[in-house]
Amino acid sequence: MANKKPIGVFDSGYGGLTVLKEIVKVLPEYDYLYLGDNARAPYGPRSFDTVYQYTLQCVQWFFSQGCELVILACNTASAKALRTIQQQDLPKIAPDKRVLGVIRPTTEVIGNYSKTGSVGILGTNGTIVSESYPIEIAKFFPSLQVYQEACPMWVPLVENNEYNKPGADYFIQQHLHHLFGKSKEIDTILLACTHYPLLIDKIRSFAPANTRILSQGEIVANSLRDYLERHPALAGICTREGGRRFFTTDSVTDFDNHATVFYGKPVSSEHVELSL
Structure with a gap:
């Protein structure tokens, strides 16, 4: 993508591909560059400072590739790193560039889906401990x-291709039982991890009837479309040739095999070396 200015989409691994897939549906004309930091995943159990350092490094890599806008399609990075990057780093290193996350677009609308006024959040340990969603x-x-309910086993289930197998049932039932044990009034559940849409059929089967299950991809995609409409100067800088490139900090073979599941179609990734 020489001389191009793609929109960057970042995740600690594969999950952000579920968000990119929805973004491409809504805004297919733009160029996109995806980076999965698979070599250092998962981010969920890591400290705030470590997630911040890793995320900032990846954001700077996107900037070096010509990206004027980067989407953190990772709840843990959005929860633990986004605000610091926006408030402290961008004014110093790239005041004209923008970094957005997945938490705010979701929290702006989630209340519109609930009739009882009670919602549940399912996420990684890092996202839940951060309290970002309630705040x-x-x-x-x-x-x-x-x-809120932390579901630490759900990402490994997805990444080890166990999400559709009977072994996943125990962990899904366990966490839904814990969540609804906190309130029977919950009528809306947010999947606050980009891996969890692959579990949505099982979640629906074990959740109470008529529970609304929200995944973030479509919400984030529509929010990005609105953001670009409100910022025409930024939208005008981002190039529109329909290009897509995929990068991983780990094995390209492994990434490509998993990406087909998350993105819904085959991809051919490139390796990038990042180290602190």
Whole structure:
């Protein structure tokens, strides 16, 4: 993508491909560059400072590739690193560039889906411990009751291709039982991890009837479209030739095999070396 200015989409691994897939559906004309930091995944159990350092390094790599806009399609990076990067780093290193996350677009609308005023958040340990969702939701829907549940086994189930097998049932039932044990009024569940859409059929089968299950891809894609409409100067800089390139910090063979599941079609990735 020499001389191009693609939109960067970042995740610690493969999950962000579920977001990219939805973004491409809504905005197919743009060029996109995806990076999965698979060599250092998962980010969920890591400290705030480590996630921040890794994420900032990847953001700087996107900038070096010509990206004017980077989407952190990773809940853990959005929860643990985005605000610091936006407030402290961008003014110093790239004041004209933008980095956006997946938490705010979701929290701006989640209350519109609930009739009971009670929602559940399912995410990684890092996302749940950060309290990012309750904090952000309170800004837009202060009366909404938010109940959280960390699901540490769900990402390994997906990445080891066990998500459709009977072994996944125990862990899905366990965490849904814990979540609804906190409140029977929950009528809307947010999948606050980009891996979890691959588990959505099983989640639906074990959740109470008529529970609304939200995945983030479509919400983020529509939010990005609106953002670019509100910022025409930035939208005008991002190139529109329909290009897609995929990078990973780990094995390209492994990435390509997993990417087919997350992205819905075959990809051919390139390796990039990043180290702190």
